[in-house]
Amino acid sequence: MRLSIPRALLAKAVGLVARALPSKSIKPILDGILIRATDKLSLFATDLEIGCRAETFVLEVEEPGEPGEAILPGEQIVKLLSETDDERVRIEANEKDVRVVTDSADFHLPASNPADFPLWPDFPTEKRHEIAADELATLIRHAIFAAAKKGGAVGAFAFTGVGWSCGEGKLELAAMDRYRCAVDERPCAAFNGHRPEKIPVVPRKAMDLLALMVSNAEKDDVASVSFRPNDALFRCGGFSVYTRLIAGCFIEVARQLPKGKHDEAVINAAALAKALKQARLTTGAEWDNRVVFSFAKNRLTLESQGKGRSKIELACGWTSKDMKVAIPPERVSDFLAILDEGAEIRMQIFSPDAPILCRVGETHRFLVSPLAMTKS
DSSP states (O other): OEEEEEHHHHHHHHHHHGGGSOSSOSSGGGGEEEEEESSEEEEEEEOSSEEEEEEEEEOBOOSSOBOEEEEEEHHHHHHHHHSOOOSEEEEEEOSSEEEEEOSSOEEEEEOOOGGGOOOOOOOOOSSEEEEEHHHHHHHHHHHGGGSOSSOOSTTOGGGGEEEEEEOSSEEEEEEEOSSEEEEEEEEOEEETTOOOSSOOEEEHHHHHHHHHHHHTSOTTOEEEEEEOSSEEEEEETTEEEEEEOOOSOOOOHHHHSOOSSOEEEEEEHHHHHHHHHHHHTTBOSGGGSOEEEEEETTEEEEEEEESEEEEEEEEOBOOSSOEEEEEOTHHHHHHHHTSOTTOEEEEEESSTTSOEEEEETTTEEEEEOOBOSSOO
């Protein structure tokens, strides 16, 4: 194989597919990225649970043209492309080694047999949902932060992923841990009766890959989503992500959100995020790892104590009787961080000890459990 390609284009493709490489070595062939050259470039990487493919770039084939395939050492090629500013990269591969040449450097990297590289199984996509790439990017951002970082109690392993509820005209993403959940929905189109029997749960690593995939999409790109009972395939703008699904049951989060009589505060998200950062400076450990939200007429006061004491006031739309709730700051800080500038939060409080429902716009909802106000 012999080919030439602009470094920036190759770096973009490699940077995405490399996210599917194993976090620790499983077997040597999986530490590499399969590169295949025909009339365009294809790149593949996988850890056997998740895979990523890029198929986007027309190649300038060196004379004499030699289409083919090779295995690029994953970690080395990522670093190599990031450490050079040269405009073009030439790749030559044979059974002995892979040669990568730029305008100023010449590298010989170890070779592996491309025939040993495992590709994901054939995956028909006639049954699918389609959604605008920018809408999917928003859904992912609005949900993924609430997914648990690691499995907890028995049956809670699914919480480490994101649930996808695929309806006839909408797609809903939801994530949760022991103390909070986030859910949002957007319109989409279903084709050929695509609707999974149960809510598929996509692993966190695959969700991170999807977020990167749609962030690289063009303005009018559409993302397609196809689920089978145990795996899924996502496509957008020349990139594909394959993943096995997390086994387990995922609840319909939107149906479990609290309803009924409540008091409501309307707060500017940016102002609350700034005040919470300030209050967090004086929180302590265990019981003192909390910020008390004190609601009074048109005013919210945040108070904390542990490593000192703090008291921060900000404007707030509140017309009910005075009320206090206590929340550990880490339960809400990353929710505030993903909101758009100028967003308003409607905090619906059912009682001081009940979960608090935060609404942003018509569809984005975030539920967080407070702490008890008094020690038991």
